[in-house]
Amino acid sequence: MRIVLTGGGTGGHIYPAVAIGRQAQEQAPGTELLYIGTTRGLENRIVPKLGIRFEAVEITGFRRKLSLENVKTVVRFLKGVKRAKRLLREFKPDVVVGTGGYVCGPVVYAAAKLGIPTLIHEQNVIPGLTNQFLARYTDSVAVSFPDSERHFAKAKRTFYAGNPCATNVMRAQSDKGSASLGLQAGSRIVLVFGGSRGAKAINEAMLDMAPQLHKLAGVHFVFVPGEVYYEDVKRRAEQLPAYKSGQLQVVAYLHNMPDVLAASQLVVSRSGASTIAEMTALGVPSILIPSPNVTNNHQEANARSLVEAGAATMVLERELSGDRLFEAVSSMLNDEKKLAQTGKAALTLGMPDSAVTIVDELKRISKKK
Numbered sequence: 538m539r540i541v542l543t544g545g546g547t548g549g550h551i552y553p554a555v556a557i558g559r560q561a562q563e564q565a566p567g568t569e570l571l572y573i574g575t576t577r578g579l580e581n582r583i584v585p586k587l588g589i590r591f592e593a594v595e596i597t598g599f600r601r602k603l604s605l606e607n608v609k610t611v612v613r614f615l616k617g618v619k620r621a622k623r624l625l626r627e628f629k630p631d632v633v634v635g636t637g638g639y640v641c642g643p644v645v646y647a648a649a650k651l652g653i654p655t656l657i658h659e660q661n662v663i664p665g666l667t668n669q670f671l672a673r674y675t676d677s678v679a680v681s682f683p684d685s686e687r688h689f690a691k692a693k694r695t696f697y698a699g700n701p702c703a704t705n706v707m708r709a710q711s712d713k714g715s716a717s718l719g720l721q722a723g724s725r726i727v728l729v730f731g732g733s734r735g736a737k738a739i740n741e742a743m744l745d746m747a748p749q750l751h752k753l754a755g756v757h758f759v760f761v762p763g764e765v766y767y768e769d770v771k772r773r774a775e776q777l778p779a780y781k782s783g784q785l786q787v788v789a790y791l792h793n794m795p796d797v798l799a800a801s802q803l804v805v806s807r808s809g810a811s812t813i814a815e816m817t818a819l820g821v822p823s824i825l826i827p828s829p830n831v832t833n834n835h836q837e838a839n840a841r842s843l844v845e846a847g848a849a850t851m852v853l854e855r856e857l858s859g860d861r862l863f864e865a866v867s868s869m870l871n872d873e874k875k876l877a878q879t880g881k882a883a884l885t886l887g888m889p890d891s892a893v894t895i896v897d898e899l900k901r902i903s904k905k906k
């Protein structure tokens with residue numbers, strides 16, 4: 538099969554696309570992938586590193602209000618459609634997969650107009666603007682939550698598939714994760730990160746609690762502050778005893794997140810959709826700090842669904858401090874039984890077959906060409 542993947546801006550849109558592509562390659566060796574993104578999104582740095590061919594189209598998002606900027610956006614959208622059509626005619630895909638984010642718009646729209654079968658995947662309960670726009674043109678809409686289907690009333694077909702990142706992490710190897718951090722297999726690891734772009738509030742709380750880390754002897758902290766915050770955080774962390782002793786490690790970005798997740802005993806993170814899908818598939822217990830800056834506060838809803846199942850603890854950002862975070866982390870780590878139960882509960886929410894379901898659908902719609 539020849540597949541075009543598109544989606545971007547943040548990791549939450551990129552990794553589901555990659556996971557679908559990888560699954561298609563596993564099921565049908567020889568499958569060729571082309572990823573179409575923008576040069577400004579994170580995909581421009583992530584995708585080529587994964588060894589997937591990458592091409593760019595330029596596009597900015599629609600604003601919710603009418604403005605001159607929107608007129609410019611329409612012009613750019615049409616230019617994007619033109620460039621996308623050229624790339625699609627050259628690559629001749631059997632199917633085009635969009636996973637949300639602005640870039641998806643012109644690419645999936647162009648494919649539909651060229652008569653190429655298309656599928657979009659929505660990661661959140663309430664769909665983003667681009668996926669809502671595309672729903673009426675696409676052949677199939679895969680949703681991550683049963684509740685989302687009602688938002689796609691104009692779609693030809695919707696189906697519940699979960700988040701394909703869950704399938705991707707099933708290939709993870711915890712020993713490789715520990716080794717990549719310079720640690721022995723079986724080391725006790727706490728991973729701290731704020732989604733694909735990092736989160737200032739989590740970074741500050743982590744730096745604030747760092748002077749107390751010596752109370753958790755034998756536990757190694759892997760701290761990923763996000764690319765834009767990295768230099769500043771690293772400079773401040775270098776002054777701390779936990780950093781000097783090697784107990785605290787600061788990493789700009791993890792390109793092998795599944796392996797590191799699999800090696801972690803506990804995760805402190807935002808509650809973005811893909812992160813949650815990965816943690817539940819692996820059964821990793823977590824302390825979730827939802828971003829308060831997302832549409833419809835959807836990260837808090839994500840986090841609550843885990844908390845209700847006993848699969849995570851939640852700390853709201855307005856209550857967050859170094860002391861509060863240390864208390865949450867130490868109460869988990871000092872209670873082996875609670876840690877194990879939380880991980881087990883997380884596992885019950887995992888959907889490790891998600892990408893398989895989506896690839897089956899791709900096979901079905903690509904035959905209709």
Ligand SMILES: CC(=O)N[C@H]1[C@@H](OP(=O)(O)OP(=O)(O)OC[C@H]2O[C@@H](n3ccc(=O)[nH]c3=O)[C@H](O)[C@@H]2O)O[C@H](CO)[C@@H](O)[C@@H]1O
Pocket residue numbers: 547548549550552660661702730731732733734761789790791792793794795807808809810811812813815828830831835836
């Ligand atoms: C602030 C914001 O708008 N967040 C949204 C964004 O989050 P964000 O882009 O943070 O998305 P997710 O938490 O869903 O996914 C992050 C992905 O990046 C990966 N990763 C992260 C850090 C790293 O160093 N290495 C790495 O590989 C994770 O393993 C995961 O696969 O998209 C999600 C999916 O639409 C939404 O649910 C989030 O609300």
